[in-house]
Amino acid sequence: MGTRPSSRLVDVIRKHESGILADWVKTQFSILKSTERLSESALRADCERFLPLLRAALQASGDEDIMTPAWDGPRDMLSELSRLRAKAGYTPSETAVFVMSLKQPLFERLRGEIGRDADTLADEVWHTTLLLDRLALFTTEVYQKGRDEIILRQQEEMLELSTPVVQLWDGILALPLIGTLDSARTQVVMENLLQRIVETGAGIAIIDITGVPTVDTLVAQHLLKTVAAARLMGADCIISGIRPQIAQTIVHLGVELSTVVTKATLADAFAIALRKTGASLARGSKS
Amino acid sequence: MERIPILKMNEFLLVSIQVDMHDRLAMTLQDDLTERIVRDRARGVLIDISSLEVVDSFIGRMIGNIAAMARVLDAETVVVGMRPAVAITLVELGLSLDGVRTSLNVDKGMELLRTALANGDGHHDDDR
């Protein structure tokens, strides 16, 4: 019979749809109910949606290649299901179980229909299992992609939180950088700083790198590009917290720092910034 | 003919560039500005580019020309409202806008112009 899909399967699903649904839902619910995440009615709704899609795809398709257009219906629904479950915190197994637990109800009814014809039964069971395995693997892949997207987004959010731009004074912003900087992170952080400069109308931004252990060429270049960009926009930057080691590295790398104002500490930078903006403190101005 | 409006704000002229400039529009603007600086005895020109999503070397040259021409007529120029994405791109592009002052917005731009004029500044790059 080669790779012809199970034509008996289509009949079986059609004849025994409600029975299959009941068994299928029951099996899943008993596996998943301990996780307290799913309601039986929601689960039943998902199953009721999937079965007709499966039947239609089986009728329309010529083989078990689930990537063909005939299988768009079941694939789309499984994609949606996997994404939702990934977001809701299900494990990959809990997500694949949706498809896997359909095997038993189907095999039982196939056996009931085909009866004593061992060869045909073996064939049908083989095709069915091949198909469901592929669908289950598909859900796992989509699940994984969903998790990856969530992780990426969480990383971006953490980036934002870990490098907040602080307003020290009217018109003076500070960006205390902490930890090791990589090229991608530095870019995001710098774009954020420039955006804040526009939003607050700050004339001066202090970039403090006291908390940065090492600076490589790429990061140093990003810093300088940010200073240049800020200047183009009409704001000044001061880089503070350059420790002797970093200063050496920067000079070694041949990075051009002469056009940038640098100060040893954030406090010094702040004082300069205050002076530049013409502000004076009651306790004794440094003018 | 399409032209970019030039507004008078106190002793300064304000130009808001909001459209994608093509050559003729740029030439017309430069001509109009020259005329207005003389006619209104303007001491400063503010070029507002806060609407521009892209600034290429053509616009950069136009701005440079306007600043140079204004200086000859004893007026200073300030470019205001450059967007962060534009600034980052210009740095990468290598366009420096040398000799042109910049400010974050029109108010700060006017402040800058007044300070520059009060100090009798001709032209200072680093001192803002």
Added chain:
Amino acid sequence: MTIDETLPVRSSNDIVVVRQMVRASAVQLGFNLVEQTKIVTAASELARNTIDYGGGGVARVQSLRQAGRIGLRLTFEDKGPGIADIELALKDGYTTGGGLGLGLSGAKRLSNEFAIESRPGEGTRVTITRWK
């Protein structure tokens, strides 16, 4: 989601059209704002060169998909006089004075990939690509 458009680049109005097309394409492919700005600016520079130095030509905007990466490729082609000394043309001129140098080298800096073919009397083709 495939993009493959060829636009005329003959007048300064065409530059505006090219910019808008490149912007729309970059947005569609999911580039962030800074990346969009960089490629649109590069396109503007090259389009202008095509008119000013190439006597007019065409611009092709293509989406790419290679090894799971998404990219945007722009090709500017003209049948103008060509460039005699490409190395010289690529040398930087960090001034608002501009000239051929700033546009070409600038576009190169704003892109991930840059290629130029040109021979005197045979026209010029510049291809830039930005990957997401």
